[in-house]
Amino acid sequence: MRAIVQDRYGPPHTLSLGEVPTPTPGAGDVLIRVHAAGVDYGVWHVMTGLPLVGRLGFGLRRPRNRVPGMDVAGVVESVGADVTAFRPGDEVYGSATGAYAQFALARPGRLARKPANLSFTEAAAVPVSGVTALRAVGRVTAGQKVLVIGAGGGVGSFATQLAVAGGAHVTAVCSTAKVDLVRSLGAQGVIDYTREPLTGTYDLIVDIASVRPLPLLRGLLTERGRLVIVGGEGGGRWFGGLGRLLAVRLITPFTRQRLDTLLALVRTADLDVLRDLIEAGTVRPAVGRTYPLAETPNAVGDLAAGNAPGKLVITVD
Ligand SMILES: NC(=O)c1ccc[n+]([C@@H]2O[C@H](COP(=O)([O-])OP(=O)(O)OC[C@H]3O[C@@H](n4cnc5c(N)ncnc54)[C@H](OP(=O)(O)O)[C@@H]3O)[C@@H](O)[C@H]2O)c1
Numbered sequence: 001m002r003a004i005v006q007d008r009y010g011p012p013h014t015l016s017l018g019e020v021p022t023p024t025p026g027a028g029d030v031l032i033r034v035h036a037a038g039v040d041y042g043v044w045h046v047m048t049g050l051p052l053v054g055r056l057g058f059g060l061r062r063p064r065n066r067v068p069g070m071d072v073a074g075v076v077e078s079v080g081a082d083v084t085a086f087r088p089g090d091e092v093y094g095s096a097t098g099a100y101a102q103f104a105l106a107r108p109g110r111l112a113r114k115p116a117n118l119s120f121t122e123a124a125a126v127p128v129s130g131v132t133a134l135r136a137v138g139r140v141t142a143g144q145k146v147l148v149i150g151a152g153g154g155v156g157s158f159a160t161q162l163a164v165a166g167g168a169h170v171t172a173v174c175s176t177a178k179v180d181l182v183r184s185l186g187a188q189g190v191i192d193y194t195r196e197p198l199t200g201t202y203d204l205i206v207d208i209a210s211v212r213p214l215p216l217l218r219g220l221l222t223e224r225g226r227l228v229i230v231g232g233e234g235g236g237r238w239f240g241g242l243g244r245l246l247a248v249r250l251i252t253p254f255t256r257q258r259l260d261t262l263l264a265l266v267r268t269a270d271l272d273v274l275r276d277l278i279e280a281g282t283v284r285p286a287v288g289r290t291y292p293l294a295e296t297p298n299a300v301g302d303l304a305a306g307n308a309p310g311k312l313v314i315t316v317d
Pocket of ligand 1: 132155
């Protein structure tokens, strides 16, 4: 089958189109004929092998999985003997191993039925970013004030819509080029961080860009407000943003504010919640750009450059 392959860590040109054997599902696996695959920051981390501590999981010398890609939407081709939740022909979306290929394997607990009102391309934009946003925003109540930093990106475009859907008053933080996008997602307030400082007081701050000092963010929170650090690229080669996450953990016992860090895993239950919201018309993926499989290196490069609005998606078949 055709697949994007990677034999060493490095920049996007270490990814190339090649031929590899079609994977064979084990007893607990689902084999998916991939129609589209999303591009998210996890792919960039595995491609570069950064931060270096991540190589304990990705593979010490080279990526353990030769074919990258996690977010997937496609049709079930076959299932292992122990799989009862899906059968051949089902249209699914979720998280797979090696999604940048014509076929990919997934565990059933990381898949769900695809939202009926989405194309495969749109569905592939949802899993990692949508589930992360769902976990980050949590339960908001009507009238709460929410600040989403990084609102014009993959996670942020979902977080903004989910907070708006919960009845919150959402202020989106983004660069000038993404102001129209975040307004279209329902943000009532917009702060263009290239022109003005962050101001206001918020019950919830979802920090997806994570470059601002913790005291500054805490100063924007109400006395019992909640800050969720989702991500952000920065920090050293060894630990990246992990030092910042540790700092948040150390402060937590000494404040009435709730300071959270997040590691969201794609699971069927969350995909089901997102599907219901999408089919009800409450949330819609903001697909900014699509690329054919061979152009995957450009897609990952564009994500890392930070200039792509919303989600980037690879179309496979
Ligand atoms: N914790 C988890 O489980 C989890 C899951 C998924 C992703 N993540 C992490 O979350 C981060 C974002 O992922 P993503 O897929 O949403 O990436 P993305 O699509 O590139 O979005 C990040 C957004 O941040 C904005 N941004 C950059 N610098 C900023 C600044 N100084 N102030 C405000 N906004 C800024 C970027 O656009 P503009 O600057 O043009 O506005 C971009 O829209 C990554 O670090 C990723 O590793 C964590």
